[in-house]
Amino acid sequence: xxxLLLSLALCFQAGLGLAQTDPVIAPQIxxxxxxxxxxTISKTxxxxxxxxxxxxxxxxxxxxxxxxxxxxxxxAGDSDAEVREYLRVRYGDYVLMRPPFQKNTWLLWxxxxxxxxxxxxxxxxxxxxxxxxxxxxxxxxxxxDRARVRAALGQMDDDEAGS
Amino acid sequence: MKMSTLxxxxxxxxxxxxxxxxxxxxxxxxxxxxxxxxxxxxxPDFALSELHVEEATxxxxxxxxxxxxxxxxxxxxxxxxxxxxxxxEVSKLGAVQIIGLNWRDTRPDALAxxxxxxDPYTKIAFDDESxxxxxxxxxxxxxxxxxxxxxxxxxxxxxxxxxxxWVTTIAxxxxxxxxxxx
Numbered sequence: 001x002x003x004l005l006l007s008l009a010l011c012f013q014a015g016l017g018l019a020q021t022d023p024v025i026a027p028q029i030x031x032x033x034x035x036x037x038x039x040t041i042s043k044t045x046x047x048x049x050x051x052x053x054x055x056x057x058x059x060x061x062x063x064x065x066x067x068x069x070x071x072x073x074x075x076a077g078d079s080d081a082e083v084r085e086y087l088r089v090r091y092g093d094y095v096l097m098r099p100p101f102q103k104n105t106w107l108l109w110x111x112x113x114x115x116x117x118x119x120x121x122x123x124x125x126x127x128x129x130x131x132x133x134x135x136x137x138x139x140x141x142x143x144x145d146r147a148r149v150r151a152a153l154g155q156m157d158d159d160e161a162g163s
Numbered sequence: 164m165k166m167s168t169l170x171x172x173x174x175x176x177x178x179x180x181x182x183x184x185x186x187x188x189x190x191x192x193x194x195x196x197x198x199x200x201x202x203x204x205x206x207p208d209f210a211l212s213e214l215h216v217e218e219a220t221x222x223x224x225x226x227x228x229x230x231x232x233x234x235x236x237x238x239x240x241x242x243x244x245x246x247x248x249x250x251x252e253v254s255k256l257g258a259v260q261i262i263g264l265n266w267r268d269t270r271p272d273a274l275a276x277x278x279x280x281x282d283p284y285t286k287i288a289f290d291d292e293s294x295x296x297x298x299x300x301x302x303x304x305x306x307x308x309x310x311x312x313x314x315x316x317x318x319x320x321x322x323x324x325x326x327x328x329w330v331t332t333i334a335x336x337x338x339x340x341x342x343x344x345x
Contacts, residue, residue, distance in 0.1 A: 065296075
């Protein structure tokens with residue numbers, strides 16, 4: 001299914017290329033589009049020298065060479081995803097600004113949600129427990145206890161009278 | 164103490180310990196070292212001009228058939244000077260051949276640098292536009308790949324190969340490769 005989508009996307013792209021440029025020459029992408037796509041893709045790739053910048057923002061020489069590579073891959077007919085994959089194969093997930101959802105990142109993606117859910121659950125449990133405790137609290141004094149309290153209070157009255 | 168109270172009291176402590184462990188691990192990692200993806204991969208095909216002899220090419224075939232250190236360096240790279248003496252010594256040992264990847268440099272600068280500090284390299288690929296550097300996932304200099312006689316990348320050293328690194332890390336791997344190919 002993915003392959004089919006990809007090939008469809010590629011056909012569509014090739015078609016676009018043909019429509020925009022001289023159809024006699026091999027399908028070419030117009031330079032403005034290459035530049036725009038290079039910028040879009042570069043923003044999603046992390047500079048491996050200065051790590052909190054994308055290669056689009058970075059002045060590092062290696063970032064410049066990586067931008068050139070992105071342009072070259074686009075000219076070679078790669079889709080945006082394929083260009084990213086090309087660098088990912090060589091530099092690892094690290095090079096992607098947006099970490100993909102996979103085995104070692106599910107906690108990263110779902111962590112905040114899990115935290116929210118577990119805190120919510122915690123509060124719900126606590127609320128229901130204190131409600132229960134309240135109900136039990138009213139019933140907890142048995143008749144025998146009441147008698148003991150009355151007796152003790154009576155004794156106190158006697159003591160006070162005696163003094 | 165009731166079971167539930169015990170639970171309520173231990174849960175925050177357990178969470179705290181987990182966070183501390185995670186942070187402790189995170190703090191001990193060097194964020195500049197990006198783990199390489201290249202281990203056990205075959206060298207990519209490439210053809211770059213040789214530094215000394217411009218019309219000659221360096222390709223992966225120069226690194227096949229014997230254990231090779233592919234050393235990424237540049238005349239602009241200060242840390243490269245610190246490993247250079249060790250590389251000179253290693254080149255005399257004859258256990259490995261050292262091939263240079265002169266990265267993002269100019270020919271005159273690189274040649275002058277080698278003139279000054281010595282040339283331990285069998286051949287030097289001149290890569291001023293990071294062509295091979297990106298293929299190999301290079302992030303900085305110096306970096307050194309150990310490549311087996313079959314052209315398979317076995318190890319990547321981040322940072323300079325000092326005498327100590329050679330003895331404790333590089334030499335044992337070279338030795339292991341030699342033993343398995345015997």
